[in-house]
Amino acid sequence: MKIISDLHVHSRFSMACSSKITVLGIEQASVQKGINLVGTGDLTHPEWLKELKENLEPAEPGLFKVKGSPGGTRFILSGEVSTVFNKDGKQRRIHHLMLLPSFEAAYAVNERLSKHGDLMSDGRPQLSMSAAELVEEIFNSEADAFVLPAHAWTPYFGVFGALTGFDSMKEAYEDQEKHIHALESGLSSDPAMNWRLSMIDKYSIISNSDMHSLDKLGREANIFDVESGKLSYKSITGAMKEKGSGVLKSTIEFYPEEGKYHYDGHRQCGFSVDPEKSQLKKCPVCARSLVIGVLHRINDLADRPPGFVPKGAVPFVKLVPLREVIANATRKGVYSVAVGRTYSDLISSIGTELDILMNANDEDIAAIAGPEISQAIANMRNGNITIKPGYAGVFGEIDLLNRTKREDGTAGQRSLFTSGNK
Numbered sequence: 001m002k003i004i005s006d007l008h009v010h011s012r013f014s015m016a017c018s019s020k021i022t023v024l025g026i027e028q029a030s031v032q033k034g035i036n037l038v039g040t041g042d043l044t045h046p047e048w049l050k051e052l053k054e055n056l057e058p059a060e061p062g063l064f065k066v067k068g069s070p071g072g073t074r075f076i077l078s079g080e081v082s083t084v085f086n087k088d089g090k091q092r093r094i095h096h097l098m099l100l101p102s103f104e105a106a107y108a109v110n111e112r113l114s115k116h117g118d119l120m121s122d123g124r125p126q127l128s129m130s131a132a133e134l135v136e137e138i139f140n141s142e143a144d145a146f147v148l149p150a151h152a153w154t155p156y157f158g159v160f161g162a163l164t165g166f167d168s169m170k171e172a173y174e175d176q177e178k179h180i181h182a183l184e185s186g187l188s189s190d191p192a193m194n195w196r197l198s199m200i201d202k203y204s205i206i207s208n209s210d211m212h213s214l215d216k217l218g219r220e221a222n223i224f225d226v227e228s229g230k231l232s233y234k235s236i237t238g239a240m241k242e243k244g245s246g247v248l249k250s251t252i253e254f255y256p257e258e259g260k261y262h263y264d265g266h267r268q269c270g271f272s273v274d275p276e277k278s279q280l281k282k283c284p285v286c287a288r289s290l291v292i293g294v295l296h297r298i299n300d301l302a303d304r305p306p307g308f309v310p311k312g313a314v315p316f317v318k319l320v321p322l323r324e325v326i327a328n329a330t331r332k333g334v335y336s337v338a339v340g341r342t343y344s345d346l347i348s349s350i351g352t353e354l355d356i357l358m359n360a361n362d363e364d365i366a367a368i369a370g371p372e373i374s375q376a377i378a379n380m381r382n383g384n385i386t387i388k389p390g391y392a393g394v395f396g397e398i399d400l401l402n403r404t405k406r407e408d409g410t411a412g413q414r415s416l417f418t419s420g421n422k
């Protein structure tokens, strides 16, 4: 049984998140996107947890569904926390994703974590404790917890990030590293980039949306192949724990160049640079430090050449969210009425967003949305696209029909769409 899963989302109680993120809203978005198993997000937030408790009921062991809903969407209790601590003479700010098997576990973990920070302040609370202390507290409370570093490479909050991160998982989590079995590649890196580090071989590489608004749900996801009748919290966390089991079949990725920390750069000056071509540390415009991106960090820590595929590597596909595809192909705004109409037409005629992006045939797409959108999706699937890479918080600019290349001979010099706030 194929389970497409997005384990890292946020509720409206997290900073800079849409007020429309309710339990029912997440269920509806999951159905539209084709997500079968979704994280609840923000389990540490008392008000959100109360709302989850009121709206969800037990389904398979450790999983939940919306009360009385005939739909098949399953929820898994998930939350993200930020640990702030000093180590080796440096302030560290690391984000972690956690999964828990029950509401009782969530209450117990929250009780402990509330001693380290104000859980009411934000759906993704800031805790004054080290990464190792966090993991120890969680596992002392709940032996079946699952904890992993979120968006492992992002410069500010990634466990390997350039600004406050570490050079290895062991340095970050110390003796509690024994509990870490996975990492989130984040939007600005894909599994192939992570395969270049032998130190990552032992971890499952997973991908989630980290959405702050419902339309971003499932922009990255994981596909599990669970034996029929065996779906549970433990079969999902077990699949990530036992990397060789093959239950984690593949992941769905952003094009990493589209992520907002792929290259090095300085946002205020609009300056970006390919770290493989230059090792600049300072912005040539204002002389301030550049934000060192994900590609640079991976190059620094990699012990293998690009293109290396380790044994047991889990395959992946790179997709562009359907609204962005339509906007890009038709040169209209992502949130324009026209794009919204085409999006709805495709969903109502063909199926879920992920099904359209991954499986629908060209003729069916063209019949409903026209040849340009069909071509854009074909190009996306083949990787025959142009991208001006993102940097320092600026999203990359994607050109699915390679117009910039054709029109002025230079790759991707114009912004063809505006992306969302994440």
Ligand SMILES: [Zn+2]
Binding pocket: 080, 095, 150, 151, 157
């Ligand atoms: Zn985060």
Ligand SMILES: [Zn+2]
Binding pocket: 266, 268, 269, 271, 283, 284, 285, 286, 287, 288
């Ligand atoms: Zn600058």
